[in-house]
Every structure is written in structure tokens, then in C-alpha cells.
Amino acid sequence: MLSAGDMQALLLTLKLASTVTVILLVFGIPFSWWLARSHSKLTSFLTALVAMPLILPPTVLGFYLLLLLGPEGPIGKVTTQLGIGVFPFTFSGLVIASIIYSLPFTIQPLVSAFEAIPTRTLEVASTLRASAIDAFFSVVLPLSKSGILTAIVLTFAHTVGEFGVILMIGGNIPGETQVVSIQIYDHVESMDYGAAHKLSLIMLIFSFITLTFLQWIRRRRFAFVPVKRR
Amino acid sequence: MDPASTVCIRSREEAVIVELAYRLSKGRFNLNVALKLPETGITVLYGHSGCGKTTLLRCVAGLEKEAAGYFSIGDEVWDSPKTKLKPHKRAIGYVFQEPSLFSHLSVKDNLLYGIKRAVHASKQNLDEAISVLGIEHLLEQKTVALSGGEAQRVGIARALALNPKILLFDEPLASLDDDRKREILPFLKRVKRQLSIPMLYVTHAAPEVAMLADHVVVMHEGSVVSSDSLSASLSNEMLPLRLNDEISTVLSGKVIKIDKQWHLACMSIGDQALWIPNNSFKIGNQVRVQVFGKDVSLANSVSKNSFQNVLNAQIVAINEGEHPSQVIVKATVGENAFMVSVTKRALANLGLGVGSRALLQVKSVAIHS
Numbered sequence: 001m002l003s004a005g006d007m008q009a010l011l012l013t014l015k016l017a018s019t020v021t022v023i024l025l026v027f028g029i030p031f032s033w034w035l036a037r038s039h040s041k042l043t044s045f046l047t048a049l050v051a052m053p054l055i056l057p058p059t060v061l062g063f064y065l066l067l068l069l070g071p072e073g074p075i076g077k078v079t080t081q082l083g084i085g086v087f088p089f090t091f092s093g094l095v096i097a098s099i100i101y102s103l104p105f106t107i108q109p110l111v112s113a114f115e116a117i118p119t120r121t122l123e124v125a126s127t128l129r130a131s132a133i134d135a136f137f138s139v140v141l142p143l144s145k146s147g148i149l150t151a152i153v154l155t156f157a158h159t160v161g162e163f164g165v166i167l168m169i170g171g172n173i174p175g176e177t178q179v180v181s182i183q184i185y186d187h188v189e190s191m192d193y194g195a196a197h198k199l200s201l202i203m204l205i206f207s208f209i210t211l212t213f214l215q216w217i218r219r220r221r222f223a224f225v226p227v228k229r230r
Numbered sequence: 231m232d233p234a235s236t237v238c239i240r241s242r243e244e245a246v247i248v249e250l251a252y253r254l255s256k257g258r259f260n261l262n263v264a265l266k267l268p269e270t271g272i273t274v275l276y277g278h279s280g281c282g283k284t285t286l287l288r289c290v291a292g293l294e295k296e297a298a299g300y301f302s303i304g305d306e307v308w309d310s311p312k313t314k315l316k317p318h319k320r321a322i323g324y325v326f327q328e329p330s331l332f333s334h335l336s337v338k339d340n341l342l343y344g345i346k347r348a349v350h351a352s353k354q355n356l357d358e359a360i361s362v363l364g365i366e367h368l369l370e371q372k373t374v375a376l377s378g379g380e381a382q383r384v385g386i387a388r389a390l391a392l393n394p395k396i397l398l399f400d401e402p403l404a405s406l407d408d409d410r411k412r413e414i415l416p417f418l419k420r421v422k423r424q425l426s427i428p429m430l431y432v433t434h435a436a437p438e439v440a441m442l443a444d445h446v447v448v449m450h451e452g453s454v455v456s457s458d459s460l461s462a463s464l465s466n467e468m469l470p471l472r473l474n475d476e477i478s479t480v481l482s483g484k485v486i487k488i489d490k491q492w493h494l495a496c497m498s499i500g501d502q503a504l505w506i507p508n509n510s511f512k513i514g515n516q517v518r519v520q521v522f523g524k525d526v527s528l529a530n531s532v533s534k535n536s537f538q539n540v541l542n543a544q545i546v547a548i549n550e551g552e553h554p555s556q557v558i559v560k561a562t563v564g565e566n567a568f569m570v571s572v573t574k575r576a577l578a579n580l581g582l583g584v585g586s587r588a589l590l591q592v593k594s595v596a597i598h599s
Contacts, residue, residue: 128344
């Protein structure tokens with residue numbers, strides 16, 4: 001079966017992906033709601049910024065993060081002075097990099113789900129005595145269930161699969177930054193094709209299940225259906 | 231006399247408890263309205279699309295953020311230069327044009343949504359609303375399983391159950407086909423009968439005005455053209471309210487006799503009577519009928535009285551009609567005013583003028599309750 005090292009890499013990957021998904025969801029939901037509803041001129045700028053990681057090579061993103069967070073970088077200097085130390089080559093560094101890298105995969109499904117909610121629905125809630133916050137939790141979130149689920153699955157899966165950014169900023173420290181994709185790369189480098197096969201197969205199955213699940217969400221579409229007129 | 235029309239006449243003298251005034255500019259459209267409304271009954275906001283009637287309703291609900299104005303109901307002020315209550319703080323019930331049910335909730339949870347949050351609503355209000363709208367059998371359904379008519383009934387019940395101080399209807403039948411409209415109208419009449427709160431009802435459909443209105447506010451391009459009781463609006467000498475481009479009269483009365491053999495019912499009009507088709511009425515029932523000007527002929531007092539449905543009337547005004555050959559004659563029977571369109575020649579041949587006694591022969595009526 002899997003070696004102790006492979007097992008460790010697998011668990012670390014899951015830990016990273018879960019942490020990133022939770023953090024992105026907590027900040028992504030209010031941010032996406034604002035992005036979907038605001039008429040501010042900032043929105044188009046921010047939408048473009050959020051989408052950047054989609055087209056930027058991961059190595060470029062990792063390179064800049066390394067510079068920013070490193071001991072000579074502007075953020076790195078601050079964190080050093082605060083006594084936190086520097087983020088590169090730590091788990092926290094991976095989390096920060098992954099948050100930026102997976103950002104569009106959280107924000108885009110959320111924004112389209114929120115945009116699909118008609119203003120009328122919110123007006124109805126307000127005439128039924130619901131404040132804006134109340135309506136957000138009692139109407140908007142339940143109606144956006146499929147969008148939220150899509151965001152969770154995509155963010156999690158995308159974080160599991162990342163390689164370039166992690167290699168740049170995290171390196172290859174077992175138990176700290178050595179995730180599955182790096183481990184597979186290592187195995188191939190050391191000609192251990194058997195071990196690479198095992199991990200690769202796991203990733204293959206994981207990806208397939210994820211995509212099937214996403215299709216299932218899209219089919220069901222939960223509560224998007226408007227009231228039928230007969 | 232119909233309790234509804236009693237209310238109308240009374241409310242013009244008594245203290246009016248709803249006062250509103252709004253100004254709003256949206257591009258080329260300007261809303262500028264000031265109104266006092268009767269304390270009970272249905273006030274219809276009537277006018278072509280784009281005249282601002284829906285916008286005015288949204289102002290009352292607090293949904294128009296840019297609107298500036300004043301609104302008071304009883305001793306509560308919702309809008310003034312100092313205050314602007316958020317929509318969810320206003321004791322309104324709002325029925326939207328399309329049913330607008332929450333699709334993630336069952337029918338029952340849709341009804342409960344507002345009740346849980348409203349201060350003055352109770353389980354009893356909910357039960358009443360459910361029974362008035364006849365939706366007991368729909369409670370456990372999903373909203374997507376409802377027909378358009380059923381969904382709108384649930385929408386009305388949901389607004390009603392909040393025990394609001396004022397009910398606002400935004401063309402509640404406009405999104406439905408004619409069969410569904412006929413299905414819902416009786417329920418709206420029930421709501422009207424059972425509630426003693428003011429109701430604002432936006433529509434541009436003439437039958438709904440004839441059937442439901444106690445008071446009519448006619449709007450044009452953001453301003454109020456006239457605001458009066460339905461009967462006064464229809465018999466306004468200078469500018470009679472035309473429903474579907476027709477002059478008409480709406481009469482309310484009690485059924486006093488029933489002729490089983492010929493399927494007719496007799497309703498009282500002041501101290502006179504009018505035979506109408508019997509829609510399974512019982513003696514004592516309140517009925518509301520609409521008589522179109524084209525369905526009334528005018529005769530002088532020497533005509534034979536063998537005709538059915540001949541009323542003794544007095545001509546109180548004669549005004550120019552749409553064509554130079556036509557005049558519109560206003561003739562009163564007791565408190566009811568009939569508007570009749572006749573040619574000037576006929577009027578001259580009959581020797582009738584303002585102040586003359588005349589006979590009105592009513593050829594047909596449209597029954598509205």
C-alpha cells in the first residue's frame with residue numbers, strides 16, 4: 001500500500017485544501033455578494049483582479065509571492081518585525097498562496113449564483129419584514145445552494161491539484177509543504193514509478209468523482225427554478 | 231345601500247387617515263403626487279402603463295430609495311423629511327404582479343416567513359388568510375407545483391396574514407390569463423369584504439375597477455388627474471371616467487325580489503327597482519352592476535311604460551360628447567347618476583333639457599357581484 005511519506009503527503013494535501021476552502025468561503029461569500037450587487041466602478045477592476053490567477057502561470061504568481069513574503073519583501077519585513085517570521089516554506093505560506101491561486105474558483109460561481117437572484121426576490125423579503133441581513137441568510141443563501149456547493153467543490157479540487165505555486169513558495173518539506181502533487185514529482189524524479197502510479201491513480205479517481213459531482217449539482221440546480229405559469 | 235358605497239360617501243366627510251405625497255424623478259419621468267385616501271375600502275390607482283401608478287405604490291412600500299415625500303397612516307409617519315422607514319419596518323402587505331413566492335420554501339413556509347417576523351401578526355391571522363383565499367389544500371405543496379392562479383392566491387394570503395395596516399396590490403391579475411383572473415376575482419372581493427383597512431390597488435384593467443373599486447385615483451404621466459369615489463368619478467360631468475373607453479355607471483343595491491320563472495332578480499335603486507339576470511342571488515344580497523351608457527335609452531315622460539326596467543330620472547347636466555352630433559346626458563335616479571350618450575337631434579325631438587324629468591330604459595347590465 002501507500003508508504004508513510006505518501007500517506008503524510010495525502011493528509012497534508014487534504015488539510016491544505018480544507019483550510020483554504022473554509023477561509024475562502026467565509027470571505028468569498030460576502031465579497032461575492034457585494035460584487036454581484038454593487039454598482040460601484042470598482043467592481044470591474046476587482047473582477048479582473050480576481051480572475052488573474054486563471055491565466056497567470058502559477059510560477060509567476062509563486063515568484064511574486066516569494067518576493068513579497070520573503071525576508072526582504074515588504075510583507076516579509078513586517079511579519080518578521082511582528083515576530084511571526086516569514087511565510088515561504090511554511091504551511092501558512094502555502095495557505096496564503098493557495099487562497100490567492102484558488103480565489104477565482106470560489107468567487108466566480110458565487111457571483112453568478114448571486115447575480116441570478118432577482119432584485120424582486122429581495123423586495124419580496126423586505127415587504128415580509130425581513131431586514132437585509134435576515135433576507136441574506138433566509139433567502140439568498142438557500143437559493144444559492146448549488147452555486148455555493150459548486151464553489152466549495154471547485155476550490156477544494158483546484159487546491160488539491162496545484163503544483164507550480166507550491167513548488168515556488170513551499171518547496172518540498174515533508175509534513176510541512178510536501179503535498180501529493182510534489183510527492184508524485186519527487187517519485188518520478190527518483191524513478192520510483194510504482195509509487196508515482198499509486199498516487200496518480202488516487203488523484204485521477206478524485207478528479208473524476210469531483211467532476212461527476214459537479215455535473216450532478218448542475219443537473220439538480222436545486223432551487224433556481226422560477227414559479228411556473230400555467 | 232351597499233356597505234362599500236356607504237363607506238365611500240362617509241369617508242369624504244370624515245377624517246381621512248391615509249395621507250401621502252411623493253416626488254421622484256427617473257430620467258424623463260417625473261412623479262409628483264399628493265393624495266388623501268379613504269380609511270377603508272379599495273382605492274384603485276388607474277392609468278395607462280408608464281403613468282407612475284406602480285412607482286407610487288412602491289414609494290408607499292419604501293421600495294423606491296430615491297423617492298422623497300410624506301406618508302402617514304393614522305398616527306404613524308413612515309415618510310417625512312426627517313424619517314424614511316425601511317420597507318421591512320412598514321406594516322404593509324404587498325402583492326406583486328407575479329406571484330413571487332420563495333421557491334426554496336413550501337407553500338406553508340412561504341406563508342410563515344412573514345408571520346415569524348411581523349410584530350402584529352398571529353397564527354389566527356394566518357388561519358383567516360388561508361381560509362379567505364381558500365388555499366387549505368395547497369399548504370404542503372412545493373411552490374413549483376402550483377398553477378399561476380394558485381400561486382397568486384398564496385401570494386395574497388401571505389400579504390394578508392401579516393395583519394397589515396395597509397394592503398398594496400400591484401396589478402395582481404396582470405400576469406394571469408382570463409380564466410385565472412375569473413378564478414381569483416371572487417377571492418379579492420372576499421378580501422375586500424372582510425377587511426376594514428385601506429387597500430391600494432394598481433391596475434389598468436377596466437373590469438377590475440368596475441368590480442373592486444370604492445375610490446378611483448386616475449393618474450397620467452406621474453400626476454393625479456382625479457381622485458374621487460367610483461360613482462362620482464364615473465359621473466364626473468366634465469371628465470367622466472371611461473372604463474375601456476366607455477361611459478358607464480356602477481350601481482349598488484339589495485336584491486328585493488326574485489322571479490324564479492324568468493330567472494330574474496330585482497334590485498333596489500333608491501326607491502325604484504331594476505330587474506337583472508339572477509346569478510343565484512338570495513333576497514337581501516348586495517349586488518353591484520355596471521350599466522354602460524350605450525345600453526341606456528332616453529325617453530320623455532309620455533312614452534309607454536310597458537317596457538321593463540324603466541327608471542324615472544331627472545336630467546341634471548348635458549355636456550358635449552365625443553362627436554359634434556353627440557351629447558352626454560347626466561340623469562339622476564335617487565343618489566345614482568346615469569351617464570347616457572345620445573344625439574343632439576334626439577334630445578331636441580324629445581324636448582328634453584337640464585331639469586327635465588325623463589325616463590331611462592336600461593337594456594342590459596353587467597353584473598359584478
